[in-house]
Amino acid sequence: MKHTDEELMAQLCEGNREALADLVLRYQNDIFRFCLHYLREVERARDLAQETFIRVYVARARFDGNRKFRPWVLCIARNLCLNDLKRKKTVVMESLEEYASTARSETGEVFRDAADSPDQHMMAAERRELLDRALATLDDESREIVVLRFFQRMQARDIAEIVDSTEGAVRTRLHRILKSLRGKYEFIKDDL
Amino acid sequence: MKPADQHNTHDAILALFDGALAPAEAGRVRAQIDADPVAKREAAVWNSMFDDLHAVGDSIVSSVPNIELWSGIEGRLNTDVDGEDDTETWTFDQLLDLAEGRLEPRSAANLRDQIEQSDALKQDYAWITSMRDDLGQHGAAIAASAPTVDLLPTIMQAVTSAEDEPEDLFASLLEWRDGQLPLPDSDRLRRIADESEPIRSANSWLSDTAGDLESLGDRIVDNAPDIDVSSAVMDAVHRISEPDTVVSLDAERLRRRALWRVAGSVAAVAMIAIAIGAVWFSLNDPVQVVVPSKETVLADPEPAWQQDDYIEKRQLLPSRPKRRLFAQRPPVAVNPPEALAGTQVPELDALSPDAVLDARRKAAETGDWTEFQRLAALTPEEAKALSQKTDLSPSALVGLADSLMPDEAEKALLTAVGILPDSPYLQLELLESVADQPPGEARSEEPLAFSQKISELDPENALPYYLEAKMYLDNGDPRSAIAALLEAQALEFASPYSLEAAAHRQSALIANGLEPDTAELLAAFNAGNEEADALFDLAVDLLNYGSDYNNIGDFDTAQIIFEGVQTLGDQIEAGALLSQEQLVALDIQSAAIDVLGQFYEAQGIVEALGPLTEQSLNIIGDLDSLSGFLVQLNSMLGDVLNPTFWNDVAGVFLTEGDLAILGYLEDWGILTEIP
Numbered sequence: 011m012k013h014t015d016e017e018l019m020a021q022l023c024e025g026n027r028e029a030l031a032d033l034v035l036r037y038q039n040d041i042f043r044f045c046l047h048y049l050r051e052v053e054r055a056r057d058l059a060q061e062t063f064i065r066v067y068v069a070r071a072r073f074d075g076n077r078k079f080r081p082w083v084l085c086i087a088r089n090l091c092l093n094d095l096k097r098k099k100t101v102v103m104e105s106l107e108e109y110a111s112t113a114r115s116e117t118g119e120v121f122r123d124a125a126d127s128p129d130q131h132m133m134a135a136e137r138r139e140l141l142d143r144a145l146a147t148l149d150d151e152s153r154e155i156v157v158l159r160f161f162q163r164m165q166a167r168d169i170a171e172i173v174d175s176t177e178g179a180v181r182t183r184l185h186r187i188l189k190s191l192r193g194k195y196e197f198i199k200d201d202l
Numbered sequence: 203m204k205p206a207d208q209h210n211t212h213d214a215i216l217a218l219f220d221g222a223l224a225p226a227e228a229g230r231v232r233a234q235i236d237a238d239p240v241a242k243r244e245a246a247v248w249n250s251m252f253d254d255l256h257a258v259g260d261s262i263v264s265s266v267p268n269i270e271l272w273s274g275i276e277g278r279l280n281t282d283v284d285g286e287d288d289t290e291t292w293t294f295d296q297l298l299d300l301a302e303g304r305l306e307p308r309s310a311a312n313l314r315d316q317i318e319q320s321d322a323l324k325q326d327y328a329w330i331t332s333m334r335d336d337l338g339q340h341g342a343a344i345a346a347s348a349p350t351v352d353l354l355p356t357i358m359q360a361v362t363s364a365e366d367e368p369e370d371l372f373a374s375l376l377e378w379r380d381g382q383l384p385l386p387d388s389d390r391l392r393r394i395a396d397e398s399e400p401i402r403s404a405n406s407w408l409s410d411t412a413g414d415l416e417s418l419g420d421r422i423v424d425n426a427p428d429i430d431v432s433s434a435v436m437d438a439v440h441r442i443s444e445p446d447t448v449v450s451l452d453a454e455r456l457r458r459r460a461l462w463r464v465a466g467s468v469a470a471v472a473m474i475a476i477a478i479g480a481v482w483f484s485l486n487d488p489v490q491v492v493v494p495s496k497e498t499v500l501a502d503p504e505p506a507w508q509q510d511d512y513i514e515k516r517q518l519l520p521s522r523p524k525r526r527l528f529a530q531r532p533p534v535a536v537n538p539p540e541a542l543a544g545t546q547v548p549e550l551d552a553l554s555p556d557a558v559l560d561a562r563r564k565a566a567e568t569g570d571w572t573e574f575q576r577l578a579a580l581t582p583e584e585a586k587a588l589s590q591k592t593d594l595s596p597s598a599l600v601g602l603a604d605s606l607m608p609d610e611a612e613k614a615l616l617t618a619v620g621i622l623p624d625s626p627y628l629q630l631e632l633l634e635s636v637a638d639q640p641p642g643e644a645r646s647e648e649p650l651a652f653s654q655k656i657s658e659l660d661p662e663n664a665l666p667y668y669l670e671a672k673m674y675l676d677n678g679d680p681r682s683a684i685a686a687l688l689e690a691q692a693l694e695f696a697s698p699y700s701l702e703a704a705a706h707r708q709s710a711l712i713a714n715g716l717e718p719d720t721a722e723l724l725a726a727f728n729a730g731n732e733e734a735d736a737l738f739d740l741a742v743d744l745l746n747y748g749s750d751y752n753n754i755g756d757f758d759t760a761q762i763i764f765e766g767v768q769t770l771g772d773q774i775e776a777g778a779l780l781s782q783e784q785l786v787a788l789d790i791q792s793a794a795i796d797v798l799g800q801f802y803e804a805q806g807i808v809e810a811l812g813p814l815t816e817q818s819l820n821i822i823g824d825l826d827s828l829s830g831f832l833v834q835l836n837s838m839l840g841d842v843l844n845p846t847f848w849n850d851v852a853g854v855f856l857t858e859g860d861l862a863i864l865g866y867l868e869d870w871g872i873l874t875e876i877p
Contacts, residue, residue, distance in 0.1 A: 027436065030435070030436070031436055034432040034435050038432065039428050042426070042431075043423040046422060046423060047419065052427070062755075063431070063435040065754055065755055069754045072750055072753070086754050086755050087755075089754060089757070141411060160412060160415035160416050160418075161419025166373060178370070180373075181370035184376070185370045185372040191411070
């Protein structure tokens with residue numbers, strides 16, 4: 011019988027460490043990819059994914075059984091990532107598109123939009139380039155919302171739980187970010 | 203405003219302007235619009251549009267010439283329809299109904315038969331149908347002459363213009379795109395998008411952008427390998443049977459005593475351990491603060507501070523000068539308030555000042571302070587019986603509150619605060635009584651009111667802010683706690699008003715039947731004990747919260763809490779008038795520094811380690827000074843001095859604090875007699 015996350019946490023609090031093993035197997039790649047979106051470095055993301063679960067164990071008594079496990083563990087992972095980034099501020103962050111391109115060339119994979127004609131592909135590439143330049147102008151907090159909303163495909167209420175805000179506030183911020191992004195996008199486009 | 207609410211509001215506004223709402227409902231909608239700026243803007247736009255529409259309608263009507271039909275109709279009706287055949291029941295209205303097809307088939311057939319048979323009716327019916335056609339054409343001409351008005355795009359443009367667009371339009375459009383909007387909202391948004399070019403354009407851009415962003419995110423993770431950290435995690439967890447780096451504050455005290463011993467202050471240590479430290483050791487269960495660090499969770503702990511460091515460096519430090527910020531505070535009256543004069547003193551079993559001194563000497567020799575403390579405390583029964591007396595002084599009422607059950611104590615304090623509204627100590631007691639309630643049950647407004655009152659009465663006392671911070675942390679509100687801690691750190695000192703508390707306890711003891719001199723000695727020798735315990739508990743609670751936040755990776759919050767506790771210790775020391783306060787201040791600082799040392803090391807905040815080392819060495823210097831003082835103080839107890847002398851000393855304790863006693867002894871010419 012498959013236990014829910016919250017049941018596994020309850021078992022962990024009662025001393026059953028195997029429950030933690032189940033949670034790790036269930037979420038390790040989810041957490042790893044979540045960290046990767048923040049850190050964009052595979053090894054660091056792996057380390058922090060590992061540390062996230064150790065924190066889950068250490069802080070198990072603080073888990074509120076009335077809450078969902080996933081937002082809680084993502085919140086821990088986020089805290090660890092933000093602190094890691096803060097400590098390594100000197101590291102120059104490459105742009106998202108650059109990172110994706112690097113990752114692509116490392117694996118030899120060539121990204122291509124499905125079913126696009128060469129013209130459409132060219133237009134899409136140009137659009138993404140404009141977007142990436144506009145994204146580069148966002149502050150860290152706005153980028154985080156973009157990452158959570160689009161890269162992690164999270165809804166506003168889930169984002170709110172992770173960034174310790176309200177759903178309404180997240181929706182408003184998302185609106186402002188996108189509006190600003192669109193303005194910058196248009197500006198860059200006109201400028202070219 | 204959520205999309206569903208928003209769309210409901212659109213409908214409600216339109217219904218309101220259409221006059222389609224019942225009065226009560228209309229009132230509710232008006233209130234809703236007034237309360238919501240977005241709805242208000244929208245209502246204003248609609249209102250303006252309706253005004254425009256009405257103006258257009260009015261202008262059309264006013265441009266059409268007036269016609270007068272009724273007199274002709276009335277004349278024909280009088281002379282033809284009704285006049286020809288009085289028995290005929292057909293009316294003008296019925297003929298018109300027939301012309302417009304509104305009659306029942308049977309009635310229509312009947313009427314047609316009659317029209318066929320009656321020339322007059324035939325004429326009337328021809329006239330009515332002719333007139334109806336004329337009117338219809340006239341109306342059509344009016345309508346045709348009016349300009350075409352298509353207001354919806356204009357309205358949507360206005361509603362969704364740069365300044366007025368809903369604050370979550372893009373979020374709603376995204377949810378629409380993702381199929382997350384409920385069906386009615388989705389349909390409505392589709393209709394709006396169909397009518398509004400700006401929204402169509404925004405939606406089109408958003409659709410492309412969201413797709414691009416998602417594919418960008420996908421590409422980042424699609425190229426990442428799958429990981430398996432389960433073995434590593436479980437190995438690490440197995441190594442952490444219990445959190446490794448645990449600082450026991452009892453161990454901290456033991457270490458401190460060891461340091462003193464190394465310094466050669468064996469006698470001082472023994473006296474302090476007996477005279478003061480033992481009070482806490484006997485009262486408190488061992489307290490442990492889980493010290494969080496990256497190394498801890500990775501099961502590779504390395505203590506940030508070595509005992510040898512203390513021993514080696516302690517010799518280098520001069521003693522830090524003591525600040526006496528309370529010097530301006532008016533001394534608390536040692537003698538019982540006048541109100542007590544009328545208090546009926548019951549028969550005593552005569553606890554004399556000599557007996558108190560003997561009890562204290564005995565406690566100091568054996569290290570068992572239980573009996574001595576019991577002498578200075580009322581039993582709950584005694585306190586309750588006293589609290590019901592009508593002639594009790596406010597001071598005694600406050601003094602006995604400690605011995606009452608929490609709800610009774612709060613009631614007593616509230617009564618007292620009504621009489622002594624300007625006592626910051628009373629406000630602090632009330633704040634503490636509320637703060638001690640279990641998490642979630644604390645009343646949100648009251649503590650802030652008490653805290654604010656303390657700030658008004660004693661603006662530089664930081665202690666209320668620390669209590670506030672703990673309450674916020676109890677309730678899972680770290681942001682407010684941080685704000686309170688930051689406010690606290692900007693202030694000069696933290697005081698639990700131990701001298702005031704001792705004076706009130708003295709009053710309660712007297713009210714319970716003790717001789718004033720005896721009560722004075724008991725109150726003086728116990729002054730600050732309870733407050734020191736409470737401060738220590740507060741610091742431990744805060745450190746544990748810091749540890750919790752560290753463990754979930756919220757290092758910013760953890761750091762602010764740890765540093766806040768260190769500052770609390772510093773501020774208590776700054777406000778200390780009693781050795782108990784100073785000792786607990788040093789204990790708190792010492793514990794906070796230990797935790798912070800490990801925290802800074804784990805976080806790689808190396809620049810903070812140097813100052814921390816210096817602060818820890820300052821603490822050792824302060825402890826040296828304090829131990830020397832306490833040795834002298836306790837040595838006096840070994841001398842046989844008469845109770846009058848000790849009452850003089852107690853008087854100084856209760857007005858100036860025991861830390862001031864050496865100066866007085868010097869003034870009295872006594873100090874030189876003490877070995």
